[in-house]
Amino acid sequence: MTDMILGSAQGAVGSLLGRLTSALAKEAQLLSGIRADVQFIKDEMESMNGFLLDMAEANDNNNDKDAADDHRCLAWVKQVAEVAYASQNCIDLYLRSNENPTLYDDSIIQQQEIFY
DSSP: OHHHHHHHHHHHHHHHHHHHHHHHHHHHHHHHHHHHHHHHHHHHHHHHHHHHHHHHHHHHHTTTHHHHHOHHHHHHHHHHHHHHHHHHHHHHHHHHHTTSHHHHHHHHHHHHHTTO
16 A cells, blocks of 8 residues: 555656656746847847937937938837837736736737737
């Protein structure tokens, strides 16, 4: 009888360890992918911020009034701002979702739909 109980317990623990190992490996893979994505977004936003600073300087100095008033540039500035606000909202939702995952699942999905 003891052998049967020990065998059952060992089987359960062995199965759990296998699942935990698999889950941890998947989580590590996701986190490494996220780091690269976050770095890419950070780099892109730094480039966009540099452009915005150049536009603001040109507008203040009136050196390059044509560039500051260019409709394409102004449209792009507006789009950069919208992406920045939407990204901030997604990050806030993500951070809050770690506190209560089930509460924010639908909100994160809705925010992702903004980009598609």
